[in-house]
Amino acid sequence: MIEIRYKPIGIIRTPFKEPKGVPIQSSVAKGVRGEVIVFPEYAEGLKDLDGFSHIILIYHFHLAKPGSLLVKPYMHDEYHGVFATRAPSRPNPIGISVVRLLRIEGNILYVEDVDIVDETPLLDIKPYVPEFDIRRVDRIGWLERNVHKLPYTRDDGRFSRG
Numbered sequence: 001m002i003e004i005r006y007k008p009i010g011i012i013r014t015p016f017k018e019p020k021g022v023p024i025q026s027s028v029a030k031g032v033r034g035e036v037i038v039f040p041e042y043a044e045g046l047k048d049l050d051g052f053s054h055i056i057l058i059y060h061f062h063l064a065k066p067g068s069l070l071v072k073p074y075m076h077d078e079y080h081g082v083f084a085t086r087a088p089s090r091p092n093p094i095g096i097s098v099v100r101l102l103r104i105e106g107n108i109l110y111v112e113d114v115d116i117v118d119e120t121p122l123l124d125i126k127p128y129v130p131e132f133d134i135r136r137v138d139r140i141g142w143l144e145r146n147v148h149k150l151p152y153t154r155d156d157g158r159f160s161r162g
Contacts, residue, residue: 008121009045010038010107012059016117019063019088020157024074026097026115028151034099034114036122043107045125050104054128055111060121061093065161074153075146084141089159095120098128 014034016022023029036057038046049055067089070079074087082090099111109125140147 006060006123008039008060008123009042009125010036010122012036012057012114012116012118012120012122014114014116014118014120018157019117019155019160022117022155023115024153024155025086025150026099026113028153029113029115031112032114033102033110033112034116036109036111036125038107038109038122038125040107046104046107046109049101049109049125049127052101052127052129054098055101055109056126056128056133057097057099057111057116057122058124058126059095059097059116060123061088061090061095061159062119062121063117063161064088064090064093064159067091067093072158074156074158075149076142078142080142087159094123098133 012034015032023032067082069082071082071085071087071089072079073085088095095116097115100113102110102112104110
């Protein structure tokens with residue numbers, strides 16, 4: 001298998017200085033603002049992004065401790081396979097968040113509904129398009145019994161480095 005390496009294209013700035021206390025999904029981070037600073041060499045790639053109200057940020061969980069294949073997720077007291085969770089400690093610590101794009105000024109994106117730790121390395125940006133991204137689902141696994149906890153669940157530090 002070949003080695004895969006990604007290089008950050010920017011940095012995400014938010015009010016959250018550590019993982020503990022961060023909302024665990026952007027859907028419950030209503031009104032939390034941040035900035036996405038795209039490195040100048042990638043700024044040309046922002047052309048026409050301002051036509052979208054929401055974007056998908058893909059980033060590296062830089063503060064996550066090494067992952068285990070079995071994890072106890074935030075909204076449940078039982079262990080689950082890491083791929084049945086959105087825990088940040090995983091074999092490839094990649095995160096995704098859908099955020100509202102407020103405006104773009106040069107290479108800085110002003111965003112809202114942010115559930116990301118300050119100074120998180122940005123790997124990619126994609127436009128959020130409901131016709132592409134929304135699916136009708138029949139089941140949501142173990143979360144079906146726990147999703148009601150989402151509005152008040154915050155990162156408690158269990159997946160953070162030391």
